[in-house]
Amino acid sequence: MAKYPRVREQHIAVFGESGSGKTVLVSSFFGPTQEGSYKNDLWDLLALQTGQGHRLYQNYLGMRDDATTPLPTRFNNTTYEFSVKLKNGSPEEAKKRPFDELRLAWHDYPGEWFTEDPSTAEERSRRTETWLTLLRSDVALLLVDGQKLLDYQGEEERYLKSLLGNFRQNVLRIKDDLLAENGPLVEFPRIWILALSKSDLFPDWGVDTFRDLVILKAADDLGRLRSAIGEIVQTPEALSIGEDFVLLSSAKFELPTDAGEAMGIDVTKRIGLDLILPIASLLPLERRVQWQEQFDIPRKVVDSLADGADVIAAALTGAKFAGVEKLLRTLTKSNKGATLATAALPYLAAAVQAAGPKLKEMNEQARTQQNHLRATLTQFKIDLEQGISDRKLWTRK
Numbered sequence: 300m301a302k303y304p305r306v307r308e309q310h311i312a313v314f315g316e317s318g319s320g321k322t323v324l325v326s327s328f329f330g331p332t333q334e335g336s337y338k339n340d341l342w343d344l345l346a347l348q349t350g351q352g353h354r355l356y357q358n359y360l361g362m363r364d365d366a367t368t369p370l371p372t373r374f375n376n377t378t379y380e381f382s383v384k385l386k387n388g389s390p391e392e393a394k395k396r397p398f399d400e401l402r403l404a405w406h407d408y409p410g411e412w413f414t415e416d417p418s419t420a421e422e423r424s425r426r427t428e429t430w431l432t433l434l435r436s437d438v439a440l441l442l443v444d445g446q447k448l449l450d451y452q453g454e455e456e457r458y459l460k461s462l463l464g465n466f467r468q469n470v471l472r473i474k475d476d477l478l479a480e481n482g483p484l485v486e487f488p489r490i491w492i493l494a495l496s497k498s499d500l501f502p503d504w505g506v507d508t509f510r511d512l513v514i515l516k517a518a519d520d521l522g523r524l525r526s527a528i529g530e531i532v533q534t535p536e537a538l539s540i541g542e543d544f545v546l547l548s549s550a551k552f553e554l555p556t557d558a559g560e561a562m563g564i565d566v567t568k569r570i571g572l573d574l575i576l577p578i579a580s581l582l583p584l585e586r587r588v589q590w591q592e593q594f595d596i597p598r599k600v601v602d603s604l605a606d607g608a609d610v611i612a613a614a615l616t617g618a619k620f621a622g623v624e625k626l627l628r629t630l631t632k633s634n635k636g637a638t639l640a641t642a643a644l645p646y647l648a649a650a651v652q653a654a655g656p657k658l659k660e661m662n663e664q665a666r667t668q669q670n671h672l673r674a675t676l677t678q679f680k681i682d683l684e685q686g687i688s689d690r691k692l693w694t695r696k
């Protein structure tokens with residue numbers, strides 16, 4: 300008998316300098332889903348640790364009701380664990396679906412890493428340990444602080460170069476420790492998305508505006524960061540660094556005016572937060588298909604990449620999961636690693652290719668049939684499409 304609930308876990312790592320908006324981001328991601336007025340007919344978002352959930356919701360309520368922001372947490376690294384708990388659909392569906400619960404582990408790395416070197420050996424080993432928690436993430440968000448871009452208007456390269464340079468220094472500093480045991484890593488985030496935080500400060504910008512600015516002002520620095528990360532991983536061709544961009548805003552912040560008006564925070568005006576779950580759960584799958592179509596990736600890298608992509612693809616397309624699973628098991632047993640990866644490819648590709656009206660139709664059908672898992676995943680894919688057409692998200696083609 301299968302154990303319930305069957306869980307799929309995705310990890311996302313969020314990096315940004317102190318003050319770039321990380322804590323506010325995770326609070327605004329979670330907070331609205333706890334409001335009485337929140338409606339979602341497919342799933343509920345829960346915090347696995349009650350205390351963590353309360354803290355995030357408290358941060359959110361502070362912003363919503365008192366226009367106060369959370370205290371800085373620049374020295375802390377925290378992993379927030381969320382569960383996307385599917386509502387009960389038809390009993391038929393519940394029995395057949397390949398998993399019941401999607402978990403998101405959100406790793407929030409300390410802002411101080413960007414600017415302070417570790418001062419003691421102990422601090423250094425603590426940082427190495429923290430880095431190790433990152434390894435299971437497929438996707439990392441690197442925050443570019445919108446406020447800083449404004450502060451450096453006209454000479455944004457000064458900020459961007461220092462941001463990317465500092466981050467690269469961190470990577471280089473940790474490299475030897477990470478490689479010490481087994482050499483280059485198989486499992487490491489391979490999709491590094493540049494995210495503009497506080498994008499409410501740029502009401503006229505599309506994600507392409509942000510992307511053009513980064514490339515114009517800091518393409519070389521991105522390239523250097525890419526090489527540094529490339530030295531840590533096996534198969535460095537399978538890396539997307541600075542190929543994907545997203546605009547984020549946790550709320551619309553009205554600053555105090557000289558006329559004495561207080562700060563106002565409109566938490567109903569958020570940008571990009573609804574894209575986080577779709578990005579964490581589907582982008583790795585899409586990228587894996589792109590890479591596999593472009594070059595040979597060793598089996599163990601494929602397996603670690605978008606871990607569980609087959610299950611997600613099966614759920615997304617509604618392919619008979621049992622059949623697919625059996626095929627994969629047989630191939631695994633016969634140890635035809637390359638065959639396995641190739642055999643999975645066509646139906647992973649089919650899952651990725653579902654788009655436009657066809658995707659909407661799949662979504663509607665799944666909703667009618669109360670197939671909540673499939674409805675959720677097809678909805679995530681629709682959200683990604685929408686994010687792209689709204690110029691909030693740019694992904695590598």
Ligand SMILES: Nc1nc2c(ncn2[C@@H]2O[C@H](COP(=O)(O)OP(=O)(O)OP(=O)(O)O)[C@@H](O)[C@H]2O)c(=O)[nH]1
Nearest residue numbers: 317318319320321322323368371372373410497549
């Ligand atoms: N305009 C605007 N300002 C924001 C937004 N998010 C955060 N801020 C501002 O940035 C400040 C810092 O945000 P935090 O989330 O605490 O920053 P952090 O990255 O967690 O910083 P550390 O904890 O020091 O690492 C907040 O107090 C807000 O004033 C946003 O979406 N838009």
Ligand SMILES: [Mg+2]
Nearest residue numbers: 322371372373
């Ligand atoms: Mg913080």
